[in-house]
Every structure is written in structure tokens, then in C-alpha cells.
Amino acid sequence: MRRAYIAGNWKMNCTIAEAVSLAEQLVARLPGDANADVAVIPPFLAIAAVRKALAGSPIAIGAQDVYFEKNGAFTGEISTAMLKDAGLSFALVGHSERRHVIGETDAIVRRKLDALLADELDVILCIGEKLEEREAGQTEAVLERQITAGIMGLTAAQLTRVTIAYEPVWAIGTGKTATTEQAQSAHRFTRNLVAGMFSREAAEQLRIQYGGSVKADNAKDLLAQPDVDGALVGGAALKADSFLGIIAGA
Numbered sequence: 001m002r003r004a005y006i007a008g009n010w011k012m013n014c015t016i017a018e019a020v021s022l023a024e025q026l027v028a029r030l031p032g033d034a035n036a037d038v039a040v041i042p043p044f045l046a047i048a049a050v051r052k053a054l055a056g057s058p059i060a061i062g063a064q065d066v067y068f069e070k071n072g073a074f075t076g077e078i079s080t081a082m083l084k085d086a087g088l089s090f091a092l093v094g095h096s097e098r099r100h101v102i103g104e105t106d107a108i109v110r111r112k113l114d115a116l117l118a119d120e121l122d123v124i125l126c127i128g129e130k131l132e133e134r135e136a137g138q139t140e141a142v143l144e145r146q147i148t149a150g151i152m153g154l155t156a157a158q159l160t161r162v163t164i165a166y167e168p169v170w171a172i173g174t175g176k177t178a179t180t181e182q183a184q185s186a187h188r189f190t191r192n193l194v195a196g197m198f199s200r201e202a203a204e205q206l207r208i209q210y211g212g213s214v215k216a217d218n219a220k221d222l223l224a225q226p227d228v229d230g231a232l233v234g235g236a237a238l239k240a241d242s243f244l245g246i247i248a249g250a
């Protein structure tokens, strides 16, 4: 049985004071018997303060991005060693906003994933089709391309450090959620693909989060789907009430 995994991606939001206040509310109100692993993903500059606020709580903390080089003349970038130094346990790679706003390719996403795994950090690999791709019937082809580029050739041990987040681009920040059937179908497709690339056992252990306008009032139905193992939450993760409501749906 896969334990649910709910992560809040705060994106480019929150001052340090707002981030600390949100973290403190989560620590104070997260039920001891929560049925999920919970993580927050603050902006880089708030990480040190949020980490302090989360000390002693079961809430994990991750980075929204990382660079694949170890150190050197890469102005503005952050290395895996820096993430570890700051006490982080994982990072997102391939978020749709990085792919489609910043222009990251599958190859760049893969280099980032490899760098994280080489430094024994966990990864949430984000995948998802754009609206025009879904409308053209290309959803599965896009997912297959992104998943193959993202994880083909990892060892089974490396794969245990990877979570996949299926985030249809058209559902992110739009208030349009995938239906439970659309989410389940994409997740099932993903799991079967991973089974073919690795093994059925490895695929059954893989956690696949859904992301895209997850709210307290739709989380329960999405999380009830057999292949939906958690949520990657944007907007609704910025308020303790709504994020805790999503966790309660697990």
C-alpha cells in the first residue's frame, strides 16, 4: 500500500515572514495521525527560516528547482550540495512552469534529476501535457516522452527516490481540475509504462501525485483513485486551511 504524499509548491510567493507564518500554522495544526507524508516547497530565500519553523515536525522541505553543475560560474543557480547544506531532502524537476515559461528541455530536466540522485536527494519529476496536446490526442505520447527522458536507465534503487507528479498544464492555476477519470487514466498509463521500463514491483511502489487546481473539496475524490497517490498543490497550499483540508482528504 503506497502512503499518500501531499506536497505544497509555494512557487514565487510569500515573503519570509509570510512563509514562516504559514509553516508555523501547519506545524501547529497538522494532525498527529495524518494519513500522508507532507512536504512544503518554499521559495529559496525563505528556506532557512521555514526550516527553523518546521524543526521537530514531520513536514519535509524541498526545493522548487536545482542546477546540474556542482559549482562554479553559473550565476543565479543553486547546486545539489547547496540544497543539502540547507537541510533539504528533495527537489522538483521539470515543473511545467520551468518547461514552458523558462524553456527547460527534457534533456535539462534529466541532467537535474541525475544530479539530485547522485547526491542522494529525492526527486519529484513533474510531467504533463498542454491543452493543445490533449485536444490533439497526444496526451499519452507526451507523457511517454517525458517519462522516458526522465527516468529511463535509472537503477531500481535510484527509482525508489523518485516520485512522479502528473500535472496537466491546462489544469495548473486555472481552476480546471482533471476529472477523476482523466487523472486515473494518466496515472495508470504512467504506472504501466514504468512497469515496462523497470518491473511491475517497482511500478507498484512508485508514488504518482496529481497536480492542477487541487483544492480541499476535490482532493478526496482524486486521492480515492487507485493510481493517484498524492497531490502536488500550488495555490491551495498557500493557506493553512486549504492545504490541511487537502491533507485531510488523504
Ligand code: 13P
Pocket: 009, 095, 167, 171, 172, 173, 174, 175, 211, 212, 213, 214, 232, 233, 234, 235, 236
Ligand atoms: P495549482 O494547484 O495552483 O493549480 O498549481 C499546481 C502546481 O503547479 C503545483 O506544482
